[in-house]
Amino acid sequence: MDLGTFSPVLLIASLMVAATPILLASIGELVAERAGVLNLGVEGMMITGAVCGFILAVEIGNPWVGFLGAALGGALLSLLFALLTQILLSNQVATGLALTLFGLGLSALLGQGYIGVRAPSLPRVDLGPLSDLPYVGRIVFGQDLMVYISLALVAAVWAVLKYTRAGLILRAVGENHAAAHALGYNVVAVRTAAIAFGGACAGLGGGYLSLVRVPQWTEGMTAGAGWIALAIVVFASWRPWRLLLGAYLFGGITGLQLNIQAGGLSLLNILPAILISVGIVTLLVQLFRHLRGGPVARRTMITGQLLVAAGIVLAGLNRLFPDMRIDQAFWLSASPYLVTILVLVVMSAGRAPGSLGKTFHAST
Amino acid sequence: MKLKHLLASATLGLATMAVAQDDPLTVGFVYVGPVGDGGWTYEHNQGRLAVEEHFGDAVETVFVESVPEGPDAVRVMQQMALNGADLIFTTSFGYMDQTIEVASQFPDVMFEHATGYKRTDNVGTYSARFYEGRAVQGHIAGQMTESNIIGYIGSFPIPEVIRGINAAYIHAQEVNPDVEFKIVWVYTWFDPAKEAEAARTLIDQGADVILQHTDSTAPQAAAAEAGNVYTFGQASDMAEFAPMPRISSIIDNWAPYYIDRVQAVIDGTWESDDTWDGIGPGMVGIGEMTDAIPEEIRASATALKDSIAAGEYHPFTGPLNKQDGSVWLEEGETADDGTLLGMNFYVEGITGDIPQ
Structure with missing residues (x-):
């Protein structure tokens, strides 16, 4: 590449x-x-x-x-x-x-x-x-x-x-x-x-x-x-650490998509590599947890496998149809929002604080 | 801010109803960014202030700023019309369909939509031939760059922006055959952080001249920070960044047009039409070229500007090919306004695809 x-x-x-x-x-x-x-x-x-x-x-x-x-x-x-x-x-x-x-x-x-x-x-x-x-x-x-x-x-x-x-x-x-x-x-x-x-x-x-x-x-x-x-x-x-991940993911993909645009790179060529590497990292994290004796999150495992599979399919499609084009700049601009939401939703755990948004008065 | 102005215009509307006898003409303005953006909206607001000053008590103006393109704009325009506005200027391309929609609900209110192409009996359009300024900009930029990489911050891939890119590229390439344009689309008119980030990305990738088609001065600030980078004021002079990085500018001057149209409504002669003026009539101005530009380049750029203003030279004069190599304009042929208004292709030499 x-x-x-x-x-x-x-x-x-x-x-x-x-x-x-x-x-x-x-x-x-x-x-x-x-x-x-x-x-x-x-x-x-x-x-x-x-x-x-x-x-x-x-x-x-x-x-x-x-x-x-x-x-x-x-x-x-x-x-x-x-x-x-x-x-x-x-x-x-x-x-x-x-x-x-x-x-x-x-x-x-x-x-x-x-x-x-x-x-x-x-x-x-x-x-x-x-x-x-x-x-x-x-x-x-x-x-x-x-x-x-x-x-x-x-x-x-x-x-x-x-x-x-x-x-x-x-x-x-x-x-x-x-x-x-x-x-x-x-x-x-x-x-x-x-x-x-x-x-x-x-x-x-x-x-x-x-x-x-x-x-x-x-x-x-x-x-x-x-x-x-x-x-x-x-x-x-x-959760603070997830929040750090979310903010850096958002900032990172904002920067990455501008770089891809300015560098004249093709999203379709980069996307398989990104999908596969994110998928592998997800799987490795789970493996690491498993080795330490922790529980393995099924949903995360499946997501990781899906990511790798999607990356391989997309790479194959790129080979088969080299002229395939997508509306690159549009998807790139939307990507920080899409990816951040997707990742954090897949990882989602926990719920809102019980009294969030409720008015408190000592008499009630 | 928005709410404040809505309330202000609501009170104003009530007040106008109360004194219906000598009802002053109410002129509304819908802005896409804040009036303090230092660029596009700032200049439209200068036009509004010029209208107030010119007509005094005969005209009242109201405005709502930072109105998103889309359904929100409908609400704002309806509110303005309901509050008694007689003439409404909607000042962004993305208000086009909304303006047509609201205009059909208020046949007695006159609308003027900036940079669009849809007209009805009570919707006129107006724009400036910014591409004439872009030609001068390209001419200077092509000679100022040492890395031969010019960064271009695009807002939305609409004909107006593409026209600007083409005009700048043709004239940069004419004086510097090795020049390369790196184009990024930020999909916003106003977001200082994103605009600054785009400028920085382009500078990181080797650009030493940054052209912008977004509304804030953030790219200028990013360039100032980077050092040896040149920029041009966009829509407004942005003189606070002169003499470096801002070495010249394209200035939109809406005041004469706004005064003219308000007068037409007062006289009862207003008709829906299409106005598209350039450097010649003064709707597009070229800001002072600073000392950072060598003397001879300033001279040739001024000569180019004068010949465009005089109508002797058209920035899109053949021979010109489209990006795919097919012939667009033969030797000596000039582009017609129809093609320019719908321009959806790059000229030969620009790399990358236009987002569709």
Whole structure:
């Protein structure tokens, strides 16, 4: 297969950058939802974070101050949501949607004077010889710090939810707020903290968009990223590591499909290789589990076999009908959404937190 | 944002009903992106502001921004018409069928659809000959590239975009026979993150000139970050990125046309028609060519622009072949508007398929 000017190293490095805003926003939303709060205002909090971060970074001249401002901006907006839903007991879905509209409007207003301005850039870390290692150097040791922070955040959320008392309380509040209340936990306080954390993370994600990924301020620049973050939380079954997989898959395939287009490669020629390798990896993971004495998931085994079979059939078809054409750019553009949903649905396990989206009041 | 404007236009509609005696003309605008996109929608909004300034109290304008192409657009247009809009400009190709649909429900309201080709008694169309600007752009880009790879960010594979690619390629290839176009389709008019990503991908793959047919300034920002990459302002001057990476631009100037059409409605002379103007009448402008372009290239590009403006030269002049090698235009023959409006093929030399 001729890869032309296509560089896998640059692709993987860029997929991490592309995925980071969505990853940050969705890990925050995951915490809020595990506490039983459905905040549909992610898009609004992201864009508010994007504009607050941009303004501060430009005014102070330091990107880190910008990220701090982005987190604060997102958190402040989310506290408005907390006030409305936790204290005034408004409907979470309606309030979340309103928060998105409000955030889009507010950010456009705040950002008026900052269109076309350049922000201070965030340098990539340079660990000298480590960053110069072939292949892995650029990917593992050559990212900007926010990428590492976002990964650390995923690990921290996972560890806190799984191993700490605070995580247990948060999950209890999300699963059954009445029971948690009866045990003496302050449901409203826990949820408010979770909402604020979600807001801060969404704000950071927005700030990463305006300070690193694009980098500039444009009205409406999140263009739906907040909604994708929300969807990934659901498809990842509210689990941090699956969420990381989902976000990187989405970011990666977005980058890959652009590379395939720019490189003039044929999707039909690449697809069999991708299908077969994904299938084999799936089967190997199951085999590894089996060797460790764990249970083998039948459904996953079958999926892996199907993927390999589909890849072989497609490769055969390519041989038989070399003139076969498909509407390549269209399918490529749809691929990040299709593949992410497909993979996470196939892997799906677990269910939504029991009290998700329900209003809590101590008297009920 | 959207809701705010709907509410604003709702109140406005009520207000207009209340003072029905000296009812000012209400003109509505439907935008595909935010007015602050710095490109396409920004320029349409400048046109709207020019209408307000020109007519003063005689005209009220309303607008709704970031309206998705599709069923949502129907709702927005209906709302505008119900609230008393007399003339509605729908400013994206993807509103074509929706405009026709709503126009049939409101026969007394006049509609103007940008860049489309479907007309009825109360739907007129208008567009600009952006391909004339693309020719000048290609002429400059072909000489500025050192890697001989020009990256092109396409939005949707519609005739307008394909025409731009062809016009740019023909004139780049004319001055640089080795030039190669790498084209990516992002299937959106406005998504800064995706546009920046597309620009970065193209730069990673060796492009040192990036042409865009999307609405935001994100590709400019990505190019600025990369360093030695040249870009052109799209739809708007994008002068904040001059002198580098933005070395020139195509500017859409809708204001005279909007004022003209509003006047026609006031005079009662409005008729559905098709307007397609280029550099000559001033609907397409070429932004300042910066010092980053060598003197002699600036001179030849200006000469090319002037000859197009004067009508002496047509950017699609034969001999030209289609991508498959078949003859499209014979020596000296120029393309007719019908073919250009429906253009669905690449010219010879461009690699890759057009998504169908």
